Amino acid sequence: MSFLGERKEWVDEALVNWIGHLEESQGGLGLTSLKKSVEYSLTRGGKRFRPVLSLLVGEAFAVAPKRLLPWAVAVEMIHTYSLIHDDLPCMDNDTVRRGEPTNHVVFGESTALLAGDTLLTEAFGVVAFGYESEPQTAVHLIRLLTEAAGFRGMIGGQAVDMNAKTADLELSELMRMHAMKTGALIRVAAEGAALVCGLPEPKRQLCREFGAHLGFAFQLQDDLLDSSETIEKGSYPDKLGLEKTKEKLLEVSAQARECLKRLELTEGPLADLIQMNLDRTY
Amino acid sequence: MSFLGERKEWVDEALVNWIGHLEESQGGLGLTSLKKSVEYSLTRGGKRFRPVLSLLVGEAFAVAPKRLLPWAVAVEMIHTYSLIHDDLPCMDNDTVRRGEPTNHVVFGESTALLAGDTLLTEAFGVVAFGYESEPQTAVHLIRLLTEAAGFRGMIGGQAVDMNAKTADLELSELMRMHAMKTGALIRVAAEGAALVCGLPEPKRQLCREFGAHLGFAFQLQDDLLDSSETIEKGSYPDKLGLEKTKEKLLEVSAQARECLKRLELTEGPLADLIQMNLDRTY
Numbered sequence: 090m091s092f093l094g095e096r097k098e099w100v101d102e103a104l105v106n107w108i109g110h111l112e113e114s115q116g117g118l119g120l121t122s123l124k125k126s127v128e129y130s131l132t133r134g135g136k137r138f139r140p141v142l143s144l145l146v147g148e149a150f151a152v153a154p155k156r157l158l159p160w161a162v163a164v165e166m167i168h169t170y171s172l173i174h175d176d177l178p179c180m181d182n183d184t185v186r187r188g189e190p191t192n193h194v195v196f197g198e199s200t201a202l203l204a205g206d207t208l209l210t211e212a213f214g215v216v217a218f219g220y221e222s223e224p225q226t227a228v229h230l231i232r233l234l235t236e237a238a239g240f241r242g243m244i245g246g247q248a249v250d251m252n253a254k255t256a257d258l259e260l261s262e263l264m265r266m267h268a269m270k271t272g273a274l275i276r277v278a279a280e281g282a283a284l285v286c287g288l289p290e291p292k293r294q295l296c297r298e299f300g301a302h303l304g305f306a307f308q309l310q311d312d313l314l315d316s317s318e319t320i321e322k323g324s325y326p327d328k329l330g331l332e333k334t335k336e337k338l339l340e341v342s343a344q345a346r347e348c349l350k351r352l353e354l355t356e357g358p359l360a361d362l363i364q365m366n367l368d369r370t371y
Numbered sequence: 372m373s374f375l376g377e378r379k380e381w382v383d384e385a386l387v388n389w390i391g392h393l394e395e396s397q398g399g400l401g402l403t404s405l406k407k408s409v410e411y412s413l414t415r416g417g418k419r420f421r422p423v424l425s426l427l428v429g430e431a432f433a434v435a436p437k438r439l440l441p442w443a444v445a446v447e448m449i450h451t452y453s454l455i456h457d458d459l460p461c462m463d464n465d466t467v468r469r470g471e472p473t474n475h476v477v478f479g480e481s482t483a484l485l486a487g488d489t490l491l492t493e494a495f496g497v498v499a500f501g502y503e504s505e506p507q508t509a510v511h512l513i514r515l516l517t518e519a520a521g522f523r524g525m526i527g528g529q530a531v532d533m534n535a536k537t538a539d540l541e542l543s544e545l546m547r548m549h550a551m552k553t554g555a556l557i558r559v560a561a562e563g564a565a566l567v568c569g570l571p572e573p574k575r576q577l578c579r580e581f582g583a584h585l586g587f588a589f590q591l592q593d594d595l596l597d598s599s600e601t602i603e604k605g606s607y608p609d610k611l612g613l614e615k616t617k618e619k620l621l622e623v624s625a626q627a628r629e630c631l632k633r634l635e636l637t638e639g640p641l642a643d644l645i646q647m648n649l650d651r652t653y
Binding site for chain 1: 401514543
């Protein structure tokens with residue numbers, strides 16, 4: 090994913106810059122371990138798929154990356170908090186992520202929990218602060234973020250994933266669960282960027298649909314890559330078979346391309362992003 | 372605290388109304404247990420001290436409760452999420468709160484964690500939605516909420532409380548920790564209400580100071596009431612002795628009254644609230 094390179098670096102820099110503003114001490118009280126825990130998860134690799142998507146929407150409409158960065162950073166903070174909380178022993182109980190120990194393994198459960206809470210809380214502040222001079226945009230972005238991350242979005246999807254046996258879900262239910270759990274945040278990464286770009290409602294709607302299709306394509310590719318050795322229960326290859334999952338991926342990618350066509354963006358980095366997802370090997 | 376009665380009912384109603392908008396099912400997927408978990412903690416008693424404070428500031432400046440309610444509700448949602456997460460086994464491991472089993476005892480740890488995440492996330496949506504027609508106010512309120520609830524406020528205070536031995540803290544450090552952990556949210560309950568009332572900056576500042584003093588007085592009274600049988604390590608009675616803690620409570624209450632005097636609110640429900648805290652027995 091080398092073509093993402095420079096954009097990924099801008100996101101990384103903006104995240105490091107945000108971390109730099111957290112004080113390690115307040116009135117003599119030490120907040121070092123909480124800060125280190127936040128920093129650990131926020132700087133530990135990751136594809137930065139969501140924030141780069143926001144920047145690329147800006148690029149497509151000739152809006153400077155700087156204007157998109159607060160939104161991009163907030164979306165990545167929400168994504169990162171969700172990983173920390175999902176890894177906790179009471180959730181998926183994962184001890185390794187991206188080849189390194191998970192947050193709670195390094196910092197302990199209570200600090201990991203609070204690091205997640207910090208990232209979730211402060212993400213809203215990043216949006217409010219970053220778009221302060223355009224308060225209507227800021228308020229709209231915060232509504233998008235709540236919708237994507239909250240009860241009707243990511244958290245709801247995670248609750249379904251924890252409580253239901255995904256292996257028992259119908260295909261339509263599985264799709265709905267993924268649309269909530271991972272799709273919603275990818276979708277608003279694109280939709281919120283369209284809002285920051287000041288696009289009129291019909292174009293914003295197309296960016297929203299593009300984001301939704303891309304998010305689904307991303308999930309399908311993740312499932313295919315995870316199925317290279319064994320097919321996980323409840324995954325799309327398990328429900329559909331490998332061949333049909335590959336077909337679905339092509340079909341959904343074509344739907345994403347169709348949105349770009351209607352946006353008159355048939356060529357360019359957003360189209361390359363669809364292709365990049367089709368070609369990726371991790 | 373009977374004089375709070377009607378205001379408390381307005382808050383309760385608004386919270387129940389908000390819960391009513393959470394769907395128990397989305398595209399065939401069940402969200403009943405997450406909703407019930409959110410509802411359980413949000414409707415399980417509580418003094419509603421923070422949201423009633425917001426309403427009383429409105430009353431003092433002749434602003435209708437209806438305009439204050441979204442802010443009041445959001446603050447109570449943040450307070451409630453913090454109780455759910457603080458009670459978790461990896462934090463304080465409390466099994467009983469207000470005489471009833473804690474959220475995770477009833478719904479399990481993973482649902483309790485997600486219920487807390489839901490309340491935190493959706494609180495920002497309540498503010499964004501509730502003050503949509505005054506976007507500048509909404510953005511300012513969201514910054515206040517992030518400041519009070521985030522790294523520099525409640526979460527930071529909780530991290531210090533978990534990591535430091537409170538018994539070893541200096542008095543000034545203990546005060547700072549409480550100002551972050553519990554004071555900040557009480558302070559912004561008043562300060563945010565002043566903002567909704569459209570007060571000019573000097574009066575907002577006085578409301579902020581009033582809230583800070585009242586929050587500290589509330590903490591001192593809590594510590595005194597908890598010390599009726601045994602004196603808890605790291606509490607103010609432990610650091611200062613019972614008599615000096617009582618003196619401190621009177622001193623801080625006088626500072627809160629001084630703020631009201633400068634706001635020309637020497638008489639009225641905000642002054643009654645200071646007295647109510649001095650008189651309360653639970």
